[in-house]
Amino acid sequence: MEDVGVDRAYLAWQYGDAERLRARIEAHRLYSERGDGFREWLIEQAAIAPGMTVLDAGCGPGTYHALVAGCRARIVASDLSAGMLREVRAQAAEQRLAVAPLAADVQALPFGNGTFDRVMANHMLYHVPDRDAALRELRRVLKPGGRAILATNAADNGGRLQSLHEAAAREHGFTPAPVESLRFTLDDVALVRSVFASARVLVRDDALVFPDAAAALRYYASYQVDGIVDRPADGRHRPLLLASMERRIQEIVVREGVFRAPKSAGCFVADV
Numbered sequence: 001m002e003d004v005g006v007d008r009a010y011l012a013w014q015y016g017d018a019e020r021l022r023a024r025i026e027a028h029r030l031y032s033e034r035g036d037g038f039r040e041w042l043i044e045q046a047a048i049a050p051g052m053t054v055l056d057a058g059c060g061p062g063t064y065h066a067l068v069a070g071c072r073a074r075i076v077a078s079d080l081s082a083g084m085l086r087e088v089r090a091q092a093a094e095q096r097l098a099v100a101p102l103a104a105d106v107q108a109l110p111f112g113n114g115t116f117d118r119v120m121a122n123h124m125l126y127h128v129p130d131r132d133a134a135l136r137e138l139r140r141v142l143k144p145g146g147r148a149i150l151a152t153n154a155a156d157n158g159g160r161l162q163s164l165h166e167a168a169a170r171e172h173g174f175t176p177a178p179v180e181s182l183r184f185t186l187d188d189v190a191l192v193r194s195v196f197a198s199a200r201v202l203v204r205d206d207a208l209v210f211p212d213a214a215a216a217l218r219y220y221a222s223y224q225v226d227g228i229v230d231r232p233a234d235g236r237h238r239p240l241l242l243a244s245m246e247r248r249i250q251e252i253v254v255r256e257g258v259f260r261a262p263k264s265a266g267c268f269v270a271d272v
Contacts (some may be wrong), residue, residue, distance in 0.1 A: 021060060023222040028263075031215065033207040038265065041204055042122065043067045045269050046149045052117035057106045057138060058124030061087035062099065069097040076116070078104035106134040114143045122151035122267075126184040135195040139272065147271050148196055154203060154264035155185040158224075161216070161261050165224055168244035174237060175229040186266050196270030203266040210259040213249040220245055 029036040043064060048054060050072035056064060059077035061084055068075050077088050077099050085101045092099040104110055106121065107130050119138045128134045138148055158181070166176040184191075192199045210216040225241050252259050 020222040023218060025063065027208065027215070027219040027222075031208045031210055032263075033209050033260075034204075038204060038206070039064055039067055042149065042151055042267055043071070045202060045267055046118055046120065046147060048073045048118055053115070054118040054120065055109075055111070055116040055138075055141060057104075057109070057119060057121045057134075058127070059088060059101070060084050060124070062091045062097075064120065064122065065091065065097050065099055066095060069095075069099070073098075073118070075099045076111075077101045078106070078109070080105055106137060108133075109137045109141055111141045113140055114146075115141045117143055117146050118149065119146070120149045120151070122149070123153070123265075125150060125152060126181045128184075131184055131188075131191065132195070135192065139195050142272055144272060147269065148199075150192065150199075150268040150270075152184055152186060152188075152265065152267070153181050154266065155182065155187045157181070157185075157263050157265055158261065161220060161224060162227075164245060164248045165220070165227060165241070168241050168248065169228050171244055172237070172240045174241075177227045177229050177231075179227065186268075189268075192268045192270070196268070196272065198272070199268045199270040201266060201268055203264060205264045206262075208261045208263050210249075210253075210261070213246050213253055213259070216249050216259050216261075217242060217246055 028038070048068060048071040052073040054068050054073050054075050056068070056075055056077045059079050062077060065075055065077065065088070075098060079085055080103060082103065085103060088099060088101045091097065106128060119142050121134070121138060125131055125134060142148055162179060169176045186201055186203060189199070189201060208219070221238070221242060225238050228237060231237065249259050
């Protein structure tokens with residue numbers, strides 16, 4: 001059943017190119033408490049062997065493709081965003097990766113049953129209107145003996161920054177919007193197991209540790225600043241919220257020395 005809580009127009013803008021996503025990736029690279037090792041950790045869980053064919057559903061700019069290619073596997077990369085697919089093609093050409101990109105909806109994949117040795121849906125299922133349909137499609141295209149990797153956040157991921165955002169929004173008369181990433185978290189075990197009965201949950205605890213308010217604001221401005229109901233089309237909310245957030249985060253940096261924001265994440269691993 002489709003969930004009408006997905007703002008498709010905003011998603012099309014947010015992921016029309018990789019600029020804002022790249023800002024978040026860079027923040028995780030620079031400020032992760034455990035170092036920037038989540039991608040490597042996730043690919044280890046996938047246990048990809050040479051010669052396998054891997055579907056990266058909702059692939060974004062191809063964040064995992066070099067690592068998958070390093071396993072000597074072939075990658076089929078699907079996404080609804082033309083901008084993301086352009087990024088994938090450019091990266092594949094530059095790095096000479098074996099990637100076949102195509103526009104496809106994870107809720108209705110254009111592949112036959114049992115096509116792939118591995119399927120990945122990494123940090124994207126919370127964007128999908130019908131998550132049950134998406135899971136069933138991923139299961140359908142996975143070969144017997146294959147493995148699914150579904151990466152997402154813990155339910156409390158980003159909670160500290162979100163609390164500050166909600167206070168800042170209310171300060172200026174805005175209503176905070178529901179957090180989209182909470183539509184699919186590591187707590188959704190029952191949903192995943194209704195399709196992948198063997199699914200198990202793996203968690204990787206971590207945090208973003210920002211040395212100053214400016215670093216945290218760059219991350220906040222890439223996405224979370226727009227998390228309000230009836231968001232003004234002219235963007236007038238952004239300078240108001242950024243100024244308020246800067247003040248609030250700076251108070252924490254003065255008090256604690258840094259701004260630490262827990263960001264535990266992980267994945268569902270399912271063998272079929």
